[in-house]
Amino acid sequence: MMDFIVIPILALLAATAVTVARIRNLWAAVMFTGIYSFLSASWMLILDAPDVAFTEAAVGAGITTILMLATLSLTPRRQRKSGRLSSEDFEERPSKSPLLPLLIVTITGCALVYGTFDMPHFGDPNAPIQVYPNPSFVEKSQPDMHGLPNVVTAVLASYRGYDTLGETAVIFTAGIAVLLILRKNTDDQSSSESQSVTGENA
Amino acid sequence: MTPENLIWVAMLLPLVAIALVFIVGEKSPNIRESCTIGISVALFWVTTRLAGFVFSGGRPTFKLGEMLPGFEIAFTVEPLGMLFALVASGLWILTTIYAIGYMRGHHEKNQTRFYACFASAIFAALAAAFAANLFTLFVAYELMTISTYPLVTHHGDEKAKKGGRIYLGILLSTSVAFFMLAIAWTWTVAGTLEFTPGGILAQPNIDGKISDFQLSVLLGLFAFGIGKAAIMPFHRWLPAAMVAPTPVSALLHAVAVVKVGVFSILKVSIYIFGIDLISETRLGEGANPVMMSDWLCYLAGATILIASLVAMTKDNLKARLAYSTVSQLAYITLGAALATSDSVIGGGMHIAMHAVGKITLFFCAGAIYVGAHKTNISDMRGLGRAMPLTMGAFLLATLSIIGLPPGGGAWSKWFLALGTVQTGHFWLLAALMVSSLLNIAYLIPIPIRAFMTPIGETPMKFKEAPMMCVVPLCITAVGSVVLFFFGNEIYDVLLPIASSAR
Amino acid sequence: MIEQLPVLVIVIPLMAAPLFVLIGNRKLVLLLTQLVCWTVFGITVSLLSRMQYGPISYELGGWPSPYGIVYSVDYLSAFVMLFVSGLAAIVITYAPKSIDQEVHHSKHSLFYASYLLCMTGLLGMCITGDLFNVFVFLEISSLSSYALISLGKTRRAPLAALHYLIIGTVGATFFLIGIGLLYQMTGTLNMADIASRLQAVESSRTMLVAFAFMTVGLFIKMAVFPLHTWLPNAYTYAPSVVTCFIAATATKVSVYAFIRLIYVIFTPQFAFERLPLDQALMAFSLVGIFVASTAAIYQTNIKRLLAYSSVAQIGYMLLGISMSNVGGLTAGISHMFNHALIKGGLFMVVGCFALRIGSLKLEDLRGAGKTMPLTSFAWVVGGLGLIGVPMTAGFVSKWLLLTSALSLELWPVAVLMLLSSLLAVVYIWRVVEILYFSPASHLAQTAKEAPMAMLIPTYIVIGSTIVFGCWTVYSAGIAQAAAKSLLGISQAGGIQ
Amino acid sequence: MTEILGLYNYWIVIFLMMTGFYIVIARENLIKTIIGLNIFQTSVFLLYITMGKVTHGTAPILKASHGGESHGVEHGVEHGAEHGHELHAAAEGHVDLGVDAVKEVYSNPIPSVLMLTAIVVGIATTALALALVVRIREEYGTIEEDEILEMDRNS
Known part of the structure; x- marks a missing residue:
């Protein structure tokens, strides 16, 4: 159905x-x-x-x-030419050959498909992931988390709380990073800056 | 002081010299140089004290510590190393005095770096001489390469840089590619790297961990890995190094650096393989199996002859001396490869004899350059009138290098020749004879020509190099003759290294 | 307090970073960053010193193993954390002058916050015993390093950062796919737990694929040839201080994660006997060593030269790991440490050149040996270490690698390894000649010696490569203890 | 045949992942590459979520009807926390109740938990990447990779 x-x-x-x-x-x-x-x-x-x-x-x-x-x-x-969505928008780029990426992707994909053959079938209630650990998170989270009905939230806040902390850290890192990248150098620094060409490599 | 303490004091002295040289620096060259001389005299005194203990049978040992689990930095003094240390430290005094005259007479730059590197090379030479195991020897050997590199490129011009590149390139690559591999191989089969009388490879050979043929390959790795021994085809660095100032060529490229090479080969053949193992291991089937080191004997013989022939073609005095050194070093390698008690003793003796002789020749070359600004042999006609002391010393040293009495070299060559006879290598005996003739041919004409005034030209006026240059070369020239009369003593001193193997 | 040490390593810097953004005063923030880094270093020292009583397992929030996340400290992770935090601390002590010049003042407090977060991410990857947590920390360190790299002075820096981001994210996603497959077959994310439940499903094809994906993901992050393409640009265009830190630590931590993957989660039997990974690794690393070293020879920018050399050096670590005996693993682990010191030190030297000469092209460095003698000498010493000359740290690891290769009778590996170090001689000595034996360029002629505030930390790091070259109890010794515990050999066992 | 029925979900996910991966490595345009990363990551989320599914299961949100029982458990736990030695007993008591609660088949919550974190990581990466693109556009005036490389070669 x-x-x-x-x-x-x-x-x-x-x-x-x-x-x-x-x-x-x-x-x-x-x-x-x-x-x-x-x-x-x-x-x-x-x-x-x-x-x-x-x-x-x-x-x-x-x-x-x-x-x-x-x-x-x-x-x-x-991406290159202007205009409305048209057949031109689907053109292959002549400059780059799509063969190599396609080959890599095919190999990677085949590897993954190969790997699925020993996987528990979709929805299998006896898959390792469903039977271990015992008691399951659903069962265990009840006494531990005072019966919070949403197990996902419960687990996020308890057993894997440090992942959540890490997640917060990731967001924070990204925030700082975006600020660092986008913030303009507000006042011009001393002239020493302009003559420095540290990373330049002709 | 106990002999154990003498070891570390001896090694510490050059380090103190480096520190002092750097502290004093360019500000007051006089103090800087007197520090170096003072310390070199002190070092010589310490080594003579140590020699007293060692030659009377003592084997003082000093352990610095374990660098890696199972690999110690340790020092044990035995007669061969002692002799080498004595020669190096004794000649350091004379070279320092000579260097002062030469460097100042020449207004060289970067003198602080020069003296500091010099002292560190001496340190490396002592560390190699006293090394108790192959690992320590290797560390000292590499230290020597690095510390002498700035001396080779001292002038900093394109020629010096090219010389330095060849020098460092060959020495470092051979040591890393072959020497290090050989050491690691030795370690994996023998489980130790200790220099042991009688060698450490005999037992693994019996146990089948290393076959006779592999022993021969291992010997090859050592012989080529120790590039400082200048066995052909890895000899190119030595002529290349002649771009260095002459005191460097004199002490390092006639004594310290090259002698570390042949010294290491002797050490390896005596204390790692054991001369019995080398002489008794036969390769090949049938009635006439060859010695495992035979190929090395013939290679050394070939090096002796070819280098002598090349020397004859060189007009530049230092280049001719450099090829002569290549040839003479091969004598010592030959001694190690023949592996009879007489041949290794002859090899050991030749370290001292050749050192004193060759340093005199280099001193003379430098003095001629400073005094008369001549580098080519063809220009030296009549120079004997102007520089009689220098050329006289040159003649005396020449005798020693050729191996004619009353030069000290006569003894070492005699024992080496005995070695060829004992092992039945008559072709090599012939090679030695031919080589001596070649030596005469390329060395004797130089002083002879210098003392003959060309017809139709006015004799040159007396103009010797500065006294600081002339005195040391006279001392070493006399020394090379004096050594002739101490041949027996040196033999006795070195006898334990051969007999302990028996 | 003592029991809380494992979590403090992460929590202190993680909490300090937001604080910095709030403070905003760059001088104060700098001081606090240094304080935090040295504190964390102190903690890792005490963690390592506690290893003699056995590994530490810390259950976060008190939730037991298969449910909660566990931090586990053993010899290996404590050792890696020690040098990561140590180098972070020394580099940040060295940094102020260089950052002043290369990064705009208004960005400083954000910069330091990112720096701390990067360190936290790396330490987290080391300490955590939970696979998914490794991914989270990997991303923290990666995101902050992308930002740090993009701060380089030239316009190529953001592009280099973006390339690194793209390739790095692909790597991290591969790793995530691997974790997913592994999780599906075992039902747990705890490394030790996975290991114990793996036997049952070890022979399945899914396991193979999971292992392959995690390996490829980590290979990208550690810049194994030929997946190294992001590294040269990232190292070259990043600010000097960032290059010092990232070059010294980031790739090593990925190598660490790889060691954990093989030796803790999967078994060496699985990786090296079922899969021919050892031969593959050896081939890859040897080819990588030769190609990258040769590429280094032809570089005209000193930073790029060192970057290619880093790619080559990763090969030596993998070579050691692939031998899967105590000697090889010891060599691999101690090379992580030794190379971190050497490369960190060399990049610090490069930072000094960048500060005073302003250009890192080799032609502009000509004759700097005269005007910047101390800096140049530090290059020589560090370079000797990279070549692997005796009495330097680099020699120790190469020697260990060599003896272990010979004990396994891997003759070609031993010979090729030795030959490859000759290439290092060429690229290091090329710079030495330029520094000392060339007519001075006009930039180098007028340069002053680097300030003491930078030289002293540089010399501490460079000097330690000599110290750890002569005295290896705390480098190779600990590496050996770590290798033995990974291979399950009792510590009392004799020396290899 | 059962293989296909049991695994086709995975294969579709793999196809989606590889499409994303292809967009990344085809390297046409910086923004396109970032879009590719996004699709790649989203598909990985799908892979995880697919694993967690149990046939005839429901979302791991406990039905309200069990609320009362859970409430009871809560008391038990608090009680146990006060008297540590009783915790075990309380937990056991719960298991009895739990059996009741899991009569309902729930899909596995852990993949969801992990993917919530991963989604956040993904958006963080995307944001950072886009910020870099803006910077690059400011510096070079274009976001076409080959044009940028061309400009660098000429500079």
């Missing part, structure tokens, strides 16, 4: 990904990325991960898209 929803979503996901790969118009690519995130979020919802789905929808489809659009508004909008 579920398959009637899942299969179209998966098909759409694949189609979106391929479109992003082929499209040359950056605005369109960004929009398709947003759509991709949104489709992923839908599938995550079906896969019983509502927390991740909501976050992905908000962060992936929302914030990322906004950031990218903001960047695009500061930078050229087209």
Whole structure:
């Protein structure tokens, strides 16, 4: 029953990904990325991960898209030529051969597919991940976390609390980094700066 | 002081010299040089004291510590190393005096660096001479390479840089590619690197950890790895190093550096392989198996002859002396490769004999350069009138190098010749004979020509180099003759290194 | 307090960083950064000194092992943390003058905060016993290092940072895929727990792929040839101080993570017997050593020269790891330490040149030996260490590697390894000749000697390469203890 | 055949990941590359989430009907925390209740937990990358990689 929803979503996901790969118009690519995130979020919802789905929808489809659009508004909008979305936007670039990347990707993909053959099947309730540790997180989190109904939140705040701390640190790092990168050098430094060409390498 | 203390005092003195030289620096050259002389005299005194203990049978040992688990820096003094240390420290005094005359007479730059590097080279030579194991020897050997590099490139011009590149390139690459490999191999099969009378490889050979053929390969790694012994084809660095100021060529490239090379080869053949192992291991099947070191004997013989022939073609005096050194060093390697008790003693003796003789020749070359600004032999006609002392000393030293009495070299060559006969290498005996003739041919004409006034020209006026240059070379020239009369004593002193192997 | 040490290593700098942003006063922040770095160094010293009583396992928040995250300190991680924090501290002590010149004043407090975060990330990767946590810390250190690199003075710096970001993120994502597969087959993220549950599924194809992905991910981060393309530009265009720190520590921590991957999570049997990884590693590292060293010879920028040399040196570490015996592993681990010191020291020397000469092109450095004698001499000493001349730290690791290769009768490896160090002679000596035996360039002619505030830390690091070359109890000794514990050999065992 | 049924989800995810990876390494334009990274990472999130799914399971949010029982457990724990030695007993007491609670099949919460962190890491990386792109655009006036390289060669 579920398959009637899942299969179209998966098909759409694949189609979106391929479109992003082929499209040359950056605005369109960004929009398709947003759509991709949104489709992923839908599938995550079906896969019983509502927390991740909501976050992905908000962060992936929302914030990322906004950031990218903001960047695009500061930078050229087209990858090369201007104009509306047209067949030209899907042209292959003559300068670069896509063969090598394609080869690498194929090999990597085949390796991964090879790896799936011994994986527990999708949804298998006896997969190691479902039976270990025992008692499971769902069971254990109840007494430990005073019965917080959302196990994901409970685990985030308790057992893997330090991941959450690290996550905060990551955001903080990125914040500092963006500030560092984008902050203008407000006052001109002494003339010594201009004559320094430390990293220059002709 | 106990002999153990003497060891570290001896090693410390050059380091003190380096520190003093740097502290005093360019500000007052007189104090700087007197420090060096003072310390070199003190060092010589310490080594003679030490020699007293060692030659009467003592084997003082001093352990500095473990550098790596199982690899110690340790020093044990035995007669061969003692002799080498004596020669190096004794000649350091004379060279320092000579260097003062030469460097000032020549207004050389960077003299502080010069004296500091000189002292560190002496330190390395002492460390090598006293090394108790192969690991320490290797460390000292590399230290020597590094500390002499700035001396070779002293002038800093394009020629000096090129010379320095060849010098460092060959010495460092051979030592890293072959010597280090050989040491590591020795360690893996023998489990020790200690210099042991009788060698450490005999047992692994019996145990089958290293076959006879592999022993021969290992010997090759050592012989080529110790590039300072200047066995052909790795001899190019020595002529290249002649761009250095003459005192450097004199002490380092006639005594310290090259002698560390042949000294290491002797040490390896006596204390790592053991001369019995070398002489008794035969390669090949059938009625006439060859000695495992045979190829090295013939290579040394070839080096002796070829280097002598090349020397004859050189007109530049220092270049001719350099090739002569290559040839003479091969004598010592030959002594090690023949591995009879007489040949190793002859090799050991030749370290001292050749050192004193060759340093005199280099001193003379430098004095001629300072006094008369001549470097080419063809220009030296009639120079004997102007510089009689220098050329007289040259003649005396020549006798020693050729191996004619009353030169000290006569003894060492005699024992080496005995060695060839004992092992039945008659071709090598012939090579030695031919080489002596070649020596006469390329060395004797120089003083003879100098003393003959060319017809139709007015004799040159008497004009010797500064006294600081002339006195040391006279002393060493006399020394090379005096050594002839002490041949027996040196033999006795060195006898333990050969007999301990038996 | 003592029991809390493992967590303090991470928490102190992690908490200090936001504080710095709030303070904003660059002098105060600098002082605090130095204080924090040295404190963390002190903690790692005391952690290492406690190793003789056995490894420490610290359960964060008190949650037991398969549920919560565990910090585990053993000889190896304590040793790596020690030199990471030590070098972070000494580099930041050295840094102020150089940063003043190369980074705009208004960015200083942010810069120091990033620096601390980078160190925290690296330390976190070392200390954590949880695979996913490794990923999180890897990202903390990576993100901050991207930002730090982008601060270089030229316009190429942001581009180099972006390239590093792209390649680095691909690497991290590969690592994440590997973690996912591993998690799926074992149901746990705790390294020790994975190891104990791995036997059952070891022969599965999924395990192979998981291992391969994590390996490739780490190879990218440690710049193994041919995945090193990000490194030369990143090192060349970053501010000098950043290059010092990152070159000395970041790749080493990835090597550390790789050692953990092979020896703690998977087994050497899995990696080297089921997979021919040892031969592959040897081949890769030898090719990498030769290609990168040769590339270094042809560089005209001293920083880029050292960057290529770093790529080559990673090869020696992998060579040691691939031998999977005590000797080889000891060599690999001690080369991590020795190379961190040597390369850190050399880049500090380069920082001094950058400060006074302003250019790092080799032609502009001509004759600097006259005007900057102390700095140039430090280059010579550090360079000798890189070549592996006796009495330097570099010799120790090369010697260990050589003897261990010979004890395994890997003759070609031994010979090639020795030959490759000749290439190091060429590229180091080229610079020495330029410094000492060339007519001075006009930039070098007018240069002053570097300030003492930079020279003293430089000489401490360079001097320590000599100290650890002569006295190896605390370098090779600890490395050997770490190697033995990784291989499960009792500490009392004899010397290899 | 069962293989295909059991694994096709993974294969689709792998296809998505590789599409993202391809965009990254095809290296056309800096922003395009970042988009590629984004798709690559998002697909990895999908890989994890796919692992956590249990057939006929539901999201790991305990049903309200169990709220009362959980509440009871809470008391037990607090009680146990006050008297450490009783904790064990309290936990055991819970397991009985827990069996009741997990009659409902839940999908595994851990992949979700991990991916929440990973999403944050992903957006952090993207933001940083975009900031760098803005900087590069300021410096070079373009974001085409080959044009930039061309300019560097000529400078």
